[in-house]
Amino acid sequence: MLELQGLTRRFGAATAVEAVDLRVPEGQMLGIIGRSGAGKSTLLRMINRLTEPSAGRILHRGRDVTALRGAPLRRWRTDCAMIFQQFNLVPRLDVLTNVLVGRLNHLPAWRSLSGAWPEADRAIALAALEQLDIGNLAGQRAGSLSGGQQQRVAIARALVQEPSIILADEPVASLDPRNAKLVMDALAEINRRYGIPVLVNIHSLDLARTYCERLVGLAAGRLVFDGPPEALTEEAARRLYGLEAAEAVGAEPPRIPVAA
Template sequence: MLEISALTKRFGDRTAVDKASFVVTEPAMIGIIGSSGAGKSTMLRMLNRLTDASEGAIRFQGQDITALTGRARRKWQSRCAMIFQQFNLVPRMDVVSNVLHGTLNRRSTLATMFNLYPREDVETAIEILDRLGVAEHAAKRAEALSGGQQQRVAIARALMQDPAIILADEPIASLDPMNAQIVMDRLRRIHDEDGRMVIANLHTLDTARRYCDRIIGMRAGRIVFDGTPAQLTTGVARDIYGAGADFSESATSTAIEQDEAERPAARMAEPA
């Protein structure tokens, strides 16, 4: 489905991503890990074509994504939706209108100027918000919601594009552990139920192991690990982060402490 070949991005004399290559043969939930400055965000921005590659190629279902321009590029950005750490919502706009912004690439300029949406799009937006557990906030301003709720609205906006791929750039970095868990549960459910590919930059190893089918580790712009959660040992993590023997995963954990009676609960059963 997705083929990345020797993808490289340079900013002046600095190489942010250095000849990265990997292939995804079927929809999967993939986590990208690495220290700050490893090239994770630049990688996603190139996949979405927010940033142009210096060298290399991106192909999706045989199409050369790196060669797209104009309308074809915008169409790709609809198929490859982006979710950001800081949500990128319009704070003073109501929640449902923020979600409907996911349709902008397929609407006319006039309709966009006058904020005109087909009834079926509004109904779809409400259905998606309901699926993400925030439909009761549809009429509120986005700024009135908590961080976790705003991130779920951002996910709803991405789903409104009906994308083949969802890219999430540190989607839980600014959230508390409970909201981080809820957001990751929703992303995993979207992958499982819709069959959409999800690629997420993550800053905690326990999150990557728990939610992802495949984990890619980056260091100094290069891919230094590509394997299963079981293969991501503490020793491998030290290599990815360039850490010494004193490296402790517990310092990066987002796990929520639970009573013994709660531990058997299914992952998808947490409150919305």
């Protein structure tokens, strides 16, 4: 169980996230929705401790994550894998090496410095790429891939961290509809196969309602919606999107089949 208690982040006089209380059970696929600037990315970055909370607590399985420092904090960032909109790969390195970076915190310091990857870790990385249907790209430079392929490499890198939670910050924002579906399929499959909670910031309400069993909505840093996709009525969306509500909600989208 992940629990946020009064989680707040201020930047000077501006408040990006204000007193968010949230409980995320094991195995849930949670969509975080809202307008740009609503505080969605800041919320995820606080959970991973890339951004320090100004107030409140983060608890994971009863442990106070906000109190972690040094090596325990580094382990938490491994345990709480981040997937970013811009992939954060090293373009000049091959795909396999980019994925192996996710294994660094599982290696002794001398191995991580030398780049001497154990065969077991290489096998784990290759298996992750195969699971995402991109094993054939292992030897290619990451910078030569399409955006959708790069994002699946980033998901493979997160998966080999062996995380307890995956945080995905607008993972499909820069992708075309076909590649967006492939990336969301991959996240949903990981969620189902391994029972890893996935928290995903997502701009498309159609994708959010299709893939996520629960949605939470932020407006001006406050949590103003929490419920199943079918509860996201036009009235609820108006609190999130203002005058854009009718367009944002639209008609109920067909559910996209996700490979078992």
